[in-house]
Amino acid sequence: xxxxxxxxxxxxxxxxxxxxxxxxxxxxxxxxxxxxxxxxxxxxxxxxxxxxxxxxxxxxxxxxxxxxxxxxxxxxxxxxxxxxxxxxxxxxxxxxxxxxxxxxxxxxxxxxxxxxxxxxxxxxxxxxxxxxxxxxxxxxxxxxxxxxxxxxxxxxxxxxxxxxxxxxxxxxxxxxxxxxxxxxxxxxxxxxxxxxxxxxxxxxxxxxxxxxxxxxxxxxxxxxxxxxxxxxxxxxxxxxxxxxxxxxxxxxxxxxxxxxxxxxxxxxxxxxxxxxxxxxxxxxxxxxxxxxxxxxxxxxxxxxxxxxxxxxxxxxxxxxxxxxxxxxxxxxxxxxxxxxxxxxxxxxxxxxxxxxxxxxxxxxxxxxxxxxxxxxxxxxxxxxxxxxxxxxx
Amino acid sequence: xxxxxxxxxxxxxxxxxxxxxxxxxxxxxxxxxxxxxxxxxxxxxxxxxxxxxxxxxxxxxxxxxxxxxxxxxxxxxxxxxxxxxxxxxxxxxxxxxxxxxxxxxxxxxxxxxxxxxxxxxxxxxxxxxxxxxxxxxxxxxxxxxxxxxxxxxxxxxxxxxxxxxxxxxxxxxxxxxxxxxxxxxxxxxxxxxxxxxxxxxxxxxxxxxxxxxxxxxxxxxxxxxxxxxxxxxxxxxxxxxxxxxxxxxxxxxxxxxxxxxxxxxxxxxxxxxxxxxxxxxxxxxxxxxxxxxxxxxxxxxxxxxxxxxxxxxxxxxxxxxxxxxxxxxxxxxxxxxxxxxxxxxxxxxxxxxxxxxxxxxxxxxxxxxxxxxxxxxxxxxxxxxxxxxxxxxxxxxxxxxx
Numbered sequence: 001x002x003x004x005x006x007x008x009x010x011x012x013x014x015x016x017x018x019x020x021x022x023x024x025x026x027x028x029x030x031x032x033x034x035x036x037x038x039x040x041x042x043x044x045x046x047x048x049x050x051x052x053x054x055x056x057x058x059x060x061x062x063x064x065x066x067x068x069x070x071x072x073x074x075x076x077x078x079x080x081x082x083x084x085x086x087x088x089x090x091x092x093x094x095x096x097x098x099x100x101x102x103x104x105x106x107x108x109x110x111x112x113x114x115x116x117x118x119x120x121x122x123x124x125x126x127x128x129x130x131x132x133x134x135x136x137x138x139x140x141x142x143x144x145x146x147x148x149x150x151x152x153x154x155x156x157x158x159x160x161x162x163x164x165x166x167x168x169x170x171x172x173x174x175x176x177x178x179x180x181x182x183x184x185x186x187x188x189x190x191x192x193x194x195x196x197x198x199x200x201x202x203x204x205x206x207x208x209x210x211x212x213x214x215x216x217x218x219x220x221x222x223x224x225x226x227x228x229x230x231x232x233x234x235x236x237x238x239x240x241x242x243x244x245x246x247x248x249x250x251x252x253x254x255x256x257x258x259x260x261x262x263x264x265x266x267x268x269x270x271x272x273x274x275x276x277x278x279x280x281x282x283x284x285x286x287x288x289x290x291x292x293x294x295x296x297x298x299x300x301x302x303x304x305x306x307x308x309x310x311x312x313x314x315x316x317x318x319x320x321x322x323x324x325x326x327x328x329x330x331x332x333x334x335x336x337x338x339x340x341x342x343x344x345x346x347x348x349x350x351x352x353x354x355x356x357x358x359x360x361x362x363x364x365x366x367x368x369x370x371x372x373x374x375x376x377x378x379x380x381x382x383x384x385x386x387x388x389x390x391x392x393x
Numbered sequence: 394x395x396x397x398x399x400x401x402x403x404x405x406x407x408x409x410x411x412x413x414x415x416x417x418x419x420x421x422x423x424x425x426x427x428x429x430x431x432x433x434x435x436x437x438x439x440x441x442x443x444x445x446x447x448x449x450x451x452x453x454x455x456x457x458x459x460x461x462x463x464x465x466x467x468x469x470x471x472x473x474x475x476x477x478x479x480x481x482x483x484x485x486x487x488x489x490x491x492x493x494x495x496x497x498x499x500x501x502x503x504x505x506x507x508x509x510x511x512x513x514x515x516x517x518x519x520x521x522x523x524x525x526x527x528x529x530x531x532x533x534x535x536x537x538x539x540x541x542x543x544x545x546x547x548x549x550x551x552x553x554x555x556x557x558x559x560x561x562x563x564x565x566x567x568x569x570x571x572x573x574x575x576x577x578x579x580x581x582x583x584x585x586x587x588x589x590x591x592x593x594x595x596x597x598x599x600x601x602x603x604x605x606x607x608x609x610x611x612x613x614x615x616x617x618x619x620x621x622x623x624x625x626x627x628x629x630x631x632x633x634x635x636x637x638x639x640x641x642x643x644x645x646x647x648x649x650x651x652x653x654x655x656x657x658x659x660x661x662x663x664x665x666x667x668x669x670x671x672x673x674x675x676x677x678x679x680x681x682x683x684x685x686x687x688x689x690x691x692x693x694x695x696x697x698x699x700x701x702x703x704x705x706x707x708x709x710x711x712x713x714x715x716x717x718x719x720x721x722x723x724x725x726x727x728x729x730x731x732x733x734x735x736x737x738x739x740x741x742x743x744x745x746x747x748x749x750x751x752x753x754x755x756x757x758x759x760x761x762x763x764x765x766x767x768x769x770x771x772x773x774x775x776x777x778x779x780x781x782x783x784x785x786x787x788x789x790x791x792x793x794x795x
Binding site for chain 1 (some may be wrong): 767
């Protein structure tokens with residue numbers, strides 16, 4: 001399968017050991033070493049006779065030699081991103097391809113083309129491309145380059161080429177065959193551990209996602225009630241004389257806390273919610289990657305089984321088996337390295353996201369505290385003034 | 394400052410107890426009895442501990458006392474009782490009268506009521522009030538013997554009935570308007586506060602879900618495990634902290650509730666003035682018409698149309714003797730009427746004077762108490778913020794170690 005060998009950076013002639021691969025990879029974005037910068041922005045609506053769709057502007061700046069120019073600006077629609085993702089999955093079945101935002105939002109809160117939806121999607125698409133750019137292998141993928149640089153018509157014509165239907169069918173057949181066999185016989189311990197980990201992680205991340213949404217919902221309902229609370233004090237102050245100022249003071253404090261609550265909510269929806277959602281998607285992606293690795297191993301095993309039954313044509317078979325053995329080893333190494341990289345990034349993301357949540361809450365409470373303390377100070381000043389004036393004869 | 398009862402006597406409502414007994418219809422009922430303890434203050438300064446007197450009273454007896462005071466001192470803004478049934482509850486609070494939290498808050502409210510009465514310059518001197526505090530048996534009979542129920546004007550019960558008063562005292566009209574506004578705004582505030590409390594409770598409690606997930610997740614992580622686990626613990630602390638916070642807020646709500654009910658008492662005084670004024674105007678009107686009748690009979694001129702006048706014209710005039718008799722009766726009535734009007738006028742002026750004195754006293758008390766309540770609310774908010782900062786600082790540290 002020549003296309004596979006071309007796109008796969010690990011050819012069978014290279015010495016591959018897990019430790020050497022780990023050393024090659026950068027675990028975090030190191031801006032000084034980056035030579036590819038991508039932004040996704042400027043959503044635009046397009047209306048044709050058949051459909052309405054949104055395109056996003058993708059701007060690429062690069063110093064890499066393989067790029068003809070140093071700057072590109074193209075327009076892409078969601079379909080194009082989907083195409084890119086499937087090409088990457090095809091070319092690198094055991095690498096962890098970053099998640100794409102979903103086609104539809106099932107929650108029903110957001111309308112298909114509302115500003116909120118488009119903005120959320122834009123941010124996710126931006127992240128998607130940048131994660132690919134940061135991936136040591138995927139960043140050099142040819143389809144990725146074409147995605148970033150080709151004009152609309154170039155991209156369409158390129159899409160029509162490629163292995164296409166037959167190769168995809170072949171993959172499906174192999175997948176079915178291996179599942180019919182009853183799975184993989186000699187799965188390395190490491191990958192079983194990964195599987196177990198992923199099952200638990202997937203469970204937990206889904207629960208966390210739900211919790212985060214509930215917190216957001218509760219905060220929003222609290223905000224809605226709080227909005228009404230402050231103004232009542234102002235209304236009351238209109239009937240009073242002596243305590244009018246105190247009442248207005250309380251009203252103003254509550255209103256300020258209300259605004260702080262709004263900020264806190266925004267922090268959640270801009271940070272925690274999208275990240276947890278991405279990792280929910282990641283957990284599905286990772287389960288898929290583990291399955292594909294199993295399938296590749298399954299192919300090898302069924303060929304080995306077939307060889308055991310054949311007396312003739314042994315030489316031919318052993319060559320095929322040799323190739324499959326290499327394929328399995330490549331797949332395993334690629335996955336192992338990418339797994340470690342993914343775990344590091346996940347840890348980093350979780351740490352910074354949850355720290356950010358804590359900071360958000362700290363700012364919220366600090367703001368509210370300052371507001372109430374200044375009100376209290378103003379009230380006790382008045383009391384002292386009153387007491388002083390009473391003491392005087 | 395007059396020496397009111399509160400200065401001479403320590404009063405507490407120290408306990409509440411569930412009782413069963415038989416009611417007026419001989420049916421078994423459950424009710425709560427409250428222990429009132431009193432102790433003379435003076436003897437304490439001699440280094441001796443004065444003996445504590447105590448007796449049990451139930452809510453209905455408090456109600457009886459208050460009704461008695463309202464009727465006997467119509468010009469006084471009588472302190473209100475705590476609510477009979479739990480109102481303005483948010484979901485976690487119980488609306489059940491037997492709920493221990495409700496009973497506890499009511500106990501505090503009843504003690505507050507007694508202290509208010511005991512520190513009122515006029516009310517504290519009342520004998521019935523003193524007996525309420527000190528005489529266990531026969532108090533109910535004593536109250537009924539005063540016959541205060543007869544004095545109670547049934548018209549006052551019809552709170553919304555309007556009386557066309559031609560010359561109301563402007564100050565009372567404004568005051569009545571104010572009491573309506575106060576009632577309306579405080580009940581609105583209490584309603585919204587309850588909803589806000591409900592929502593705040595939700596926000597805090599939902600964070601409690603983090604603890605378990607973090608703990609389960611930490612089991613599969615090597616480096617992140619400790620940070621997750623300890624962060625989860627702080628989230629549990631955060632979730633638990635709301636219970637105390639909201640309990641404290643209930644006391645604040647009770648302070649506002651007292652003034653919600655005080656507004657009612659204020660309104661009652663205005664109503665009494667209205668009624669008095671109405672009676673006065675009716676009496677004056679009656680007197681005027683009688684004088685007019687007298688004049689007409691004496692001079693023979695009919696200035697106003699009257700059926701009697703017409704019938705006498707149609708069916709023959711009265712005899713001079715009849716007319717004389719009539720005039721005499723009227724003159725007597727007029728004299729009576731004038732005396733009555735004089736005393737009613739005096740009564741009214743006294744009422745206005747003493748009512749207004751108490752209203753001024755009430756206004757000062759209200760302004761002082763409400764300002765303090767608002768300050769205490771701010772103090773509560775500050776405490777809540779500080780707790781939040783503490784928890785999230787700890788959580789942040791744990792997260793940053795992940």
